[in-house]
Amino acid sequence: MNLKELQLIDNSDVRKIIRDNREEDPLKFALRYNRKKEFPVRAIAEQIKCYQKAKRKLPLLSNSDFIFESVSLEQASSEATAKFKAGIINGKILIDLTGGLGIDSIHFAGKFEKVFYCEENSLLYELFLRNFKTLGINNIEAFEEDGTEILKSYPDKYFNWIYVDPSRRDSNKRLVGLENCWPNVIANLDLYLQKSQNILIKASPALDYKKVKEQLPLLNRFVAVSVDGECKEILLFTTAQEGLCVTSIEAAVLDGEGSLTFHLSTSEIDVIEKKISKEVRQYFYEPDAAIIKTGLSPKVAAQNELWFINHSIDYITADEFIPAFPGRSFQVVLSSVYNKRKMKEYLSSNGIISANIARRDFPDSPEEIRSNLKLKDGGKDYLFFTKNSVNDLIFIHCKKPEI
Template sequence: MKQFVQDHLDDDPAQLLLGYLGKVDFDLKFAVQQINARQKVKSKVPSWYKNRNLIFPVSLSIEQASSELTGRYKVGLVSGGKMVDLTGGLGVDSYFLSQKFQTAVYCEQNKDLFDITKHNLKVLSPDKFEFVLGDSMTWFIQQQEVFDLVFIDPARRGEGNRKLYRLEDCEPDIVGQWDGLKSKSKAILVKASPMLDLKLALGSLQDLAKIMVLSVKNEVKEVLLFWSLESVGSSPRIEAVDIRNEASIAFSFTFEEEENSSNKIAEEVGQFLYEPNAAILKAGAFKIFGHRFGLGKIHPNSHFFYRK
């Protein structure tokens, strides 16, 4: 079956299902599902696409997973002895984050997805992971040790597949569990909706060290909320990061800096016109961007900047 999948990676899955029905001695439907999944994974997690020993779940899990570019960016955020991913899913973030830790724990409550990802993580990182099937928060509360990192990506789909944006509406409810999470963590990284209101998040989760807005090639993909035991009491920073294949471009500020900044309004159009990237605009750097680089605005209600 593996060879069939490799031989038909560029073919139409529907046509394969019709053309080979009753002509092969393996599960054709499963093989075609793998071809369809790999076609989706190719651009999202290219290093996994090349590994013929991996298997993949239905399309929805792939669509909801992080990309390899954002996964690799997270690798540099924190390191230590042991981390846990409380909402493991396809395991993209689990795998990349674990590269800076001695051991890792993958948690997932969906049995089919758990089995597939367990297989993949054992292929990718032998002997690195422990695996927990079931309610991760119930498991976490029972733990006695303190983790160097807790990663959590709350489910953002409600009844009828309705999209959810507020942290309080997602599952698990990290706002209600925040104190418990902090009590057994040295650092917490939360992946939230790109539509999240950043100021509301700061009000909901106490002592955040920073908020990172990640865009990939100028399209906002993720908002990350970071808490660290070492940063308690410090003013939270906002980081807008645009990730490219070659490098990342970051802009860092605080909301206090934004509030205290002002921009000169153009009396006439300058020679150069600038538009901040999507991550900067999502982060809310509407005045500090121009202030820091000596740019004027073409209008108070516009986010276009100029320089003569």
Template sequence: MNKRLLDKDVQQFILQHRQESPAKIALGKSPFSDVSSGELAMQIDGWQRSVNKLPTWGYSENIYYPPKLNLEQCSSEHTALIKQTLIRKGSKAIDLTGGFGVDSCYLAQHAETVIHCELNQDLSAIVAHNANILGVHNLECIAGDGIQILQSLADDSLDYIYIDPSRRVQHSKVFLLEDCEPNIIALQDLFFSKSEYVITKVSPLLDITQALRSLDQVSHVYVISLDNDCKELLFFQKRGFVGEPIISAIRLFKDQLQELSFTAEQERATLPHYKEPAGYLYEPDVSVVKAGAFKSVAKAFNLAKLHPHSHLYTSEQLHEEFPGKAFGITEVLPFGDLKRKRTFAKANITTRNFPLKVEDIRKKYKIQDGGNVYLFFTTDPQEKLIVVACERI
């Protein structure tokens, strides 16, 4: 950490050039003898990456930015805010894999104290500096191995353990919990000896059912999406919990939040209604799909499904609160009649439970991408292939 970067003259240079290409700055000559052009470029690149993902950091003065990998791996403020709501006020927490400290800083706003653990000494110092700038004074930054730090603490000295195990081991991506570092499956007993609750962030690609077989005492699973992009999968464990966890699909979009909660048993027991598309068509948000709420979402919003495997929904009355995209249906065609009865020069195409891929459809029917028309190629309740033409609401 080069503290010279925080001096007024250097900060002024960064402010004046922060809209420019970091690559251009890196290739140019630094006006400062004790600050390299690469260091200046890293700060400018850091601001550009943070301004939307981490606006509190991006619009605060004298923030020190780490290398881009740390910014790519850290949580966004939107998802960190969700985690903040999971802990009670006045509690004690530890972040075992602290990184750039976004989650730690948000947890600290509810907690009495938060310990931020980070192996990289420079990054630990950066987080400590930024926390002070942001007024987060109850964050204790310790440069060291989070597991070793946890082992040194007294039993039951914490309320919450937060961990985001690395999914890249020896330069290769891993997808099983037991293959991540640290191996949280092997550390369950240690965690519960120190804390009542454990919050684990894992890859959105991880299979929820498989993870629940590996993790004990999970009381809640959170699937979080931002603008229809699945960002995080959180497993919330409570010491001594017995029963079926609640699964919550949380959709963040346009500064709004929608939440749909259910259990796996409720999903299995739900008997959906099936009907042909009429009036309005609904495409669920990625958080709903990842959570597996295929029947629960239909029940919650009084919708009919088009087919058991299509995961598209319909209703004659508009449900504006649906967690996903809503479309007004303009026409429903048998797929076999598409070329003979109707031509679409330009349209947005989606396939659900359909034998052809989007690119094959575009090529065969000469339909360009874009425009205001949305075409859903799918299967109806009678197992017939259909095309649903819509307009986005």
């Protein structure tokens, strides 16, 4: 979408067309209306496609009169994670250096007296001006300029919080390391700490803790955030306050609405040994993605007296069912050493023609396993492939627990 298309779709007639067709296949819509020159068909089709993504990612805003932009929607925070972030920081003034679609700024506005939204992309800036006014928000000031330059124009320690979500795309390639993103938060960190005591950086879920700790020595919180079992983002909290040099490593597990269902933290100096089981027991557990990302599985296991299947992975087993386990829980039907021929015989004798497949520390990919065993995807059976405590390849057949 461009500025001209934004002007064309921001009228009541076109908005009605979008609302009436938002469940339609965007490509079919574009083909059906491609001769109607009086309508911006391409832009309407883009809005239909954006709506279909937004109704999952931004359910409340998708039902408002919001206009989206496809690339910024892809990188924008979900409502669940934006709500979580806004719930853990507050103050008088926050500056969002990389405003984008403005989802985070909109949520921060409910917790701060004033929010500064900065975006140098003219289309996103105009889109945000239009969108946030339709929501009745009146405590956001928007700037069509590079957020770093805006920051330089204010006195030291003017802001209670600086929030930055560096762009992780370059020519459609996904970037992970902070040094490769824009703005470069490592290069700008001294400026950030000059203007505020508290910095919050949103980063890729693939970010490595050890590397970022080297890059940000003043990092005091490393928080992995998951939504419905998928790790969505890493939050990096950096502070200028003295005495906060030990980093808290945290897992925040959210449901689809952004409510915190489980939280666990540890110090970077804490070390918990894994207890290894010689056999797979009656129940099988896979911790939530945020717990695995932060290396907190041993702490979860220790708190619940659970055992790991081997040293290198986060598959856990126990004799008892843990109802509130933070992750996936299963009842074990059978665990055995993996042999392709015998595995096929087992599946055939039990009438299993489809299954959910996962693997860790196993040579074949899920796709290769599925092809080798001629299994369809889905169903009530779960097959996990891994190694046991003596490094034998094994499979674990599970079902959802009967409770």
